[in-house]
Amino acid sequence: MLGLGAPELILIILAILLLFGYKKLPDASRSLGRSLRIFKGEMKGMKDDDVRSKDPARTTPVRGEIVAPADPAAELEAEARAAELRAAELRAQAERSRTADGPR
Template sequence: MIGMPQGAEWLVILAIVILVFGAAKLPDLARGTGQALRIFKSETKGLRDDDEKDAQSTPPPAPPVTGELPPATPPQQTSPVEDHQTDKHNG
């Protein structure tokens, strides 16, 4: 099984990185990697904060739908209401 590199393996990996990128480019490479990690951490923290705010502000979920409708009440018959008031200006 392959595990994490130990002691001598790290030295071999470092030597390969120096050969590939050159010693002059390593500080720039490390600086760019650090900035990328900081940005990534701040964005993931922002997403977690947004999720916590959403969880606190959202109402509890609606109960599940059972497929049955509540009993319907028949519409009530209403008689038209006649207005017997007289208009003071027309009358």
């Protein structure tokens, strides 16, 4: 273990405050959080790729091999649902911006 006690932690926090200033700390922590989220997502993607490479049913096709989707109708329905959700979000956003602007 590192053996960090309360005095060491206080000194570290003080040094960070002196280096960045209290106004930039929220932005720095937000940026760090985003970076960690991206890193975590990439690691999960790599893990999923490893699982797929071990599953013979999910391997990538050989050059020239034609692979039909498992269920094209289900894929189209999923794409349609996603498009409908996105359209609903855009309509709600437009409505909010119209009400925020007020009557004309």
